[in-house]
Amino acid sequence: MSTATTATTGGPIAPAPAPTPRRPRPGRAWIHTVIGIVLVAIMLFPVYWMVNASLAPAGNSLNTQWLPLNPDFSGYSRAIADQGQNLITSLIVAIGACVLSVAIAAPCAYALAQFRIRGTAVLLFVVLISQMIPGIVIANALYTVYTPLGLINSIPGLILADASQGIPFAILIMRAYLETFETSIVEAARVDGCGHVRAFWSIVLPVSKNSLITAGIFSFLFAWSDFLMALTLTTGETIRPVTLGLYTYIGTNDTDWSAVMSTAVLSSLPAVILMIIAQKYVAAGATGGAVK
């Protein structure tokens, strides 16, 4: 499976077409599209299998059909009825964690990459260590702290907890991009009497939109796919992300797989749409004027 992928992608790296106007002739472009579709199809086969299982009649998760010829939508009707609210919770928490992560991480990453101040090495080190701590250890500690603060079963509590993956990650990623950032523009602005904050806000941020969005995407994904924090820091059914909601179909001994798979399919739709929008910005690349 993986070997097949490398074999087909090994080629294109080689004689790359002249890069500047990277627009090959229309005919060739479509060939690229076809190859691209094939690559994505191989990658997404398990996702297709999930869709396939979601359309199988309940209890026939081991369906041996390659195509869902007799689709059964009962799993979807259950999923929509049970998980609609949870889906909204998931989206709010993931977007909140994404915004919070980027807002806290961006200035820090810039400072780590560009300022020469003492303590940055220590902070960087702590950021790295934080990525190594098993999630369960953090979740347990947060539970103890959250209980007296009344943050259990609260959206802000979940956003703060889920950002614990996003913030260190975003700092590291943005710092890597900002290292190659051209300091001369900022220096020039500083000479013109522009303060650090202003330089950061109106020069650095617009130019590094690309890395901001990349960091944002992953912060969103981390929060979106979180299960552990949700499990630990919520107790009722009022606030329950969809990852945890899935578990209502997973019994201790039997599982309603078609409902589980339907929920997964449904829950990935809004997230995919968000991703496509965000990726558009990444594709726009490091454009955007550096001088307002």
Add this chain to the structure above:
Amino acid sequence: MTTTATQPVARAAGPGSAARRRARRGDLLVRYAFIAPAALYMIAFFGYPILKNVVMSFQDYDFATFFNGKAPFVGLANYTATFSDPIFLRALGNTGLFTIGSIIGQFVIGMALALYFRKKFPLSGFLRSLLLLPWLLPMIVSAAVWRWILEQDNGALNRFLEGVGLISDPIPWLVSSSTALVAVIIVNIWLGIPFNVVLLYSGLQSIPDELYEAGQLDGATGWKSFWHITLPMLRPVVSVVLLLGVIYTIKVLDLIIGLTGGGPANATQTLATRSYEMSFIEFDFGQGAALSNILILIALAFSLVYLRANARAAKNG
């Protein structure tokens, strides 16, 4: 708008008058203000858990501790018990194989896909977004689907391989000591590709085209331009992708638990799964913490290499 100047402007270091010193102190405060929110968050959310995990590894911390709070200090006993555990070495070896195999697979395929999708062709952006899908699925779902795909008798993968005549007997992907680790690595590569593609792609995006144009004049095309222009320019991104890849892979837990539970017969037991097992199945939380600290130390060793390389780059840069 593109940037062309590559000369860092030398900092004017004037003689320090009092006013200037004050200004500089104010300037320093502003600089620290950039770091403050992140630093505060890190202390609040990671300080206590890290400390607790370290302390726990020197305690006899068991099931009853959670209710009566008694956890006597036992010095290094948890560590000596861990090192003398017959499964420890196997888990260590598996962790190494799992990490190396996953990282190589993810990075190579991820890089190839990122380069491929850098070409402009119809639907390229849309297809690239779809590659993120594996990350959007809840882990429990990914694990279940892969278990069906890898099922020995009726799994889609074996049926496909038999159908095209690549194998004559079904491969016992998840149920044999010799193939289970390979199967788990394959699934983890699949999960890790999106991460690599997105980060490497946005790194590629920020390489100015002028560099390639200049390279072309010097005859650097194809492989040469990749080797001499793309890779050096990607260096900070590549190093952080690899480092984070190692850190995340080394502590992968739920995927392995979902696919094999560390089985069959400990064939896919890694330090992370063993630590989990020690804590939540054997209820020996002291040893569980010791194991996760060993894991952290290994990841730290990698990080130090990264930090050193960074410091060197900063000096040379």
Add this chain to the structure above:
Amino acid sequence: MAPTPRPSPPESDRSGLPRPTNHRSVSRRALGLGALAVPGLLSLAGCGPDVGNGGPNDIRIVDYYNTPADDVAINGTFSQCAEELGLTFSREKVPGDQLIAKVLQMGSSRTLPDLLMLDNPNVQQVAASGALAPLGQYGITTEGFTDPVADLGMYDGTLYGIAPTVNTIALFYDAAALEEAGVAPPTTWDELHDAAAALTTPTRYGLAFSAIASYEGTWQFLPFMWTNGGDETDLDGDGVIGASRFWSDLVREGLVSRSVVNWGQGDVIDQFKAGNVAMVVNGPWNIAGLEADTPDLDWDVVTIPVPEAGTDPVAPLGGEVWTVPITGDEEKQKKAAALLKAFVAPENQLYMAGERSTIPGDAAAAEQFAGEHPELSTFVDQVSTARSRTAQLGPDWPRTAKAIYTANQRVLVDDTDPAEAFDEAARTVDASRTAS
């Protein structure tokens, strides 16, 4: 799903929502989505946590009954009992495999619920930690229960938990397939082996059980081990080794898929539903699913075959046990115990057993139940002779259970000789016992 009746004391409105302010850094459209959701969000934040601040009559309950059949039966019973006692309750349903982790968290932060459900093998450990209140002081007894069922909630001769319904495992078989192969439902190991051989075809295995590396794998092994004279206190005895050898022969001859080393009981029943296997070891909790998902499948149940004709069948006793944790609020513990006492009354046992396809713990109720539910009579018979897993080893059981499934994994995966694998298992258990 029946909504949980929840008391609604006026909550302070905690809407300290961080409104994102830096509009530049995220896609505006995403913010638009967020803004759309904010009204809903405010209403969410308005209803406060239901942890520890329910009124003096609000009983907090934690269990793992997520599937609808279980959920509705449990909820309905509690609703009725609470109403009669003038109490209210709020339930927290934890994913099954996460219950113990959650209980430990609650224990360490002093947020244990007023009523706690535990899977019976864990009761001893929690009781040994001093987290549970003895039930005798509240007038709860095991009167009318058989000894094994009473044992499920006992630790050191004191009653800490009580099981309203119990379950066990038996052999489900595809009646049509057996008829087609001209095989009678097996009663002995030899018959089981021959039946499995006759039923195995290129697209179907004769038999399946769960031999996964978890407590489920041990639980399914116990009937074979116990009926063969094996005992958990003597892991390297002939009885245990013989049972393991019987399993491994079935796998090696291809009558049982090697995949069983990675199948939980749910996977096993899924294979049965899909027609990939003709006989499976499984429990009554799956009967509702079988009837709903595969109405055309003509299945039946017999007790798990025994080594020799005439051997008494012995199966393990399963089921969840309800306990009253020590929360420090003596008054509330009394109310919780009163609720529990009403909850486990025989008529409620009968109702829950019927809804959940499990067996009432009370002996008389179980007898009545067998008459009303002939399809479950096999299980009722099995339960009457079943054994509790923790009766002998108490809090040490989980460690031994782990040694058993680990040894079986080695036998089935690496073709280790059973004698060697279980010899090692016995040594592991002894070593860990001396260490602690």
